[in-house]
Amino acid sequence: NAGVTQTPKFRVLKTGQSMTLLCAQDMNHEYMYWYRQDPGMGLRLIHYSVGEGTTAKGEVPDGYNVSRLKKQNFLLGLESAAPSQTSVYFCASSTGNSPLHFGNGTRLTVT
Amino acid sequence: SQELEQSPQSLIVQEGKNLTINCTSSKTLYGLYWYKQKYGEGLIFLMMLQKGGEEKSHEKITAKLDEKKQQSSLHITASQPSHAGIYLCGGGTSYGKLTFGQGTILTVHP
Numbered sequence: 298n299a300g301v302t303q304t305p306k307f308r309v310l311k312t313g314q315s316m317t318l319l320c321a322q323d324m325n326h327e328y329m330y331w332y333r334q335d336p337g338m339g340l341r342l343i344h345y346s347v348g349e350g351t352t353a354k355g356e357v358p359d360g361y362n363v364s365r366l367k368k369q370n371f372l373l374g375l376e377s378a379a380p381s382q383t384s385v386y387f388c389a390s391s392t393g394n395s396p397l398h399f400g401n402g403t404r405l406t407v408t
Numbered sequence: 409s410q411e412l413e414q415s416p417q418s419l420i421v422q423e424g425k426n427l428t429i430n431c432t433s434s435k436t437l438y439g440l441y442w443y444k445q446k447y448g449e450g451l452i453f454l455m456m457l458q459k460g461g462e463e464k465s466h467e468k469i470t471a472k473l474d475e476k477k478q479q480s481s482l483h484i485t486a487s488q489p490s491h492a493g494i495y496l497c498g499g500g501t502s503y504g505k506l507t508f509g510q511g512t513i514l515t516v517h518p
Contacts, residue, residue: 339509399451
């Protein structure tokens with residue numbers, strides 16, 4: 298029972314490069330979320346999805362895009378990475394009326 | 409600014425002391441969650457509160473949600489070094505949208 302799996306665990310990008318972070322859950326959850334965590338800022342919501350094929354903007358969506366083509370996967374894309382996007386990224390999922398299940402995080406550094 | 413505000417931002421206590429962390433929202437919350445995080449690690453679910461006036465306890469930790477569902481508190485009784493970490497409150501303010509506060513860093517000195 299894997300729960301929520303994030304890939305990759307670590308990544309270093311150069312400014313202007315693009316990448317996709319993958320989140321996969323095997324709990325048949327409807328809701329999925331992408332957060333970023335920076336020192337002193339707690340967790341900030343980037344984008345979220347309330348079901349397959351739907352996405353919505355969170356608190357800090359600029360510079361990111363997401364897709365939820367399959368219920369079990371939620372992809373976070375950075376089209377042109379910037380140093381301000383250096384952060385730890387967490388994916389989470391839930392039924393909508395239950396606690397969030399979090400992945401172990403992806404540590405991204407943009408140089 | 410974030411939709412949920414936590415206070416204090418950091419807290420240093422002596423082992424055995426009681427402490428309280430607060431979480432405030434400007435909007436009525438659909439639900440309120442408390443999580444704990446050890447430095448550099450993932451998040452551990454502590455408690456979920458959904459009804460106004462609800463109170464839950466687990467071991468030495470008690471969480472409450474006020475009647476208006478806009479304020480929550482997390483109280484630790486007789487703190488131990490194992491309680492140290494970052495405490496985060498999260499809440500739903502609109503359909504599907506779940507945001508978190510900026511976190512409270514707790515240090516417990518033996």
